[in-house]
Amino acid sequence: MRDLSRSSRRERVPLPAALLAAFGAAFFVLPLAGLIWRAPWAGAWDELRSPGVRTALRLSLVCSLSATLLSIVLGLPLAWVQARWEFRGQALLRGLTTLPVVLPPVVGGVALLLAFGRRGIAGQWLDRFFGLRLPFTTAGAVVAETFVAMPFLILTLEAGFRSVDRGLEEAARTLGADRWTVFRRVTLPLVRPSLEAGAVLCWARALGEFGATITFAGNFPGRTETLPLAVYLALESRPEAGIVLSLVLLAVSLAVLIGLRRRWVAAL
């Protein structure tokens, strides 16, 4: 008879599951390990200080921060309206504002060209009345990044707005606060965690955007060649530079992930 007392009290992972899980983990660990292992650490610092890299880095920061700002200005009201109001076509609108999350970025870039290109639906008016041309400009890169990143902000913010206790807003109104004061002094402070988490997610996504940027804004150093595009270009001619740039982006992504780890769960 089997000695049942030998089986440990804590159940162990079944072997098949453990094996598959290990392969799954390797799937993620190997590429990242490869990046760190094969990095040219010796010349990395010099690479980072080369003018091309610094331009790409500066441009990436400027564009991603501008895209985040634009996302907040447009996304905050949109998220608020979506969370608080019910209107016809709401499901469709919500689908559209979430679409860029699943849409292939290069397709997004094509769509942006058709809308804001020189002969695009809105683009032609922008050109005619404001002399504003978006494709293949820095502003265009910002627009492309905003297009793909704003949905992340909206998703997080909408959930945040929904979780605010409406009773608190009503209490504020009975105390004499008009709707703007309620928003400013009660609602906004209460969604601050969601806003912060959403903004960081948005920024990280904007920073890493490639497909829409290269399609809509092109790959012009100093104008639209952000870090991801620089990596792509560098891989052809100077792989070491490409690897170093990749490490920079990897470090940023890891920092975002670790920084948001707890907030992620709380805010989403």
Added chain:
Amino acid sequence: MGLTAALRVELGRLELRVDLAVGAGEVVAVLGPNGAGKTTLLRALAGLAPLAEGRVELDGVLLEDATAGVFVPPERRPIGVMFQGDLLFPHLSALENVAFGLRCHGVTRGEAHRRAHEWLDRFGLASRARALPRELSGGQSQRVALARALAVAPQLLLLDEPLSALDLTSRAEVRRDLRRHLESFAGVRLLVTHDPLEAMALAGRIVILEDGKLVQSGTPAEVCARPRSAYAADLAGVNLLRGRARGDRIEIDGGGALVASGAPDGDVFAVIHPRAVALHRSAPEGTPRNVWRGCVEAIDHEGHRARVRVEGPFPIVAEITAAAAAELALDRGGEVWVSVKASEVNAYPA
């Protein structure tokens, strides 16, 4: 001058239809079962639920008139509301919470904080001024909520079940503070509660709301002496029956009859205090003119007393001593005879 409200509110399946006047300096408690529309009434008076029909006027100022299209939003009504769960702003300290209303009314930050501090002092909470709501106990946060509502010097104070979210000890401590501050408050005070104790302790007049309709209004004593609904009867702890009287005989709705002395003719309510109901093992022979056979449905023991619910031509609750219950060996489903003297049946027009 007070509050006059004649309103109709539709909320889901509830239709609230109330005609109410509360004088300045009056404390009125709105009682009723769950779903009666008490909170809806409060919200309508606060401007948080639109009127389908009717008008609300406070101290001569029109707050809302559905037909004339007049609507003063909540932030411009001179009201203070104390909610069921304190609803303190979680990101602001106790002091900032109390100062919130003042600042909304244009008071400078320094002055608002000073006045808020005074209020907290009056409630004995000055030491907790910098604490956040989550650091306060239930009783403390509810008192801060009251201070917050009073700080804006409202003309109408609305309290929505202010004690129901508290445990028993906090309830007692907040009830004391509530009573003290309600007494010194000069405006109209409307308190919604389903706790009769709260109502009796705090209010001068009780209004009973059932199914969206105002069923009875009067002082606590009046309501208990002459309840006009099952809820009011439960409140008073008496048996309430309804029927048609002719001479000394009352035909009870739903079956059965009672003999009462001095019953007015026509539609009547008949009240019998449970202590006036006697129970017997066998058919009694004696003076009581109301005698009938029934079946014990339930027995509730409360200390030395027992409340026995008896089913018969109509249900009745008898209150007897625990000893007597034991002596009679009463049990559920057992047969029992009930007797009530005609003089103990108090009938009044319905």
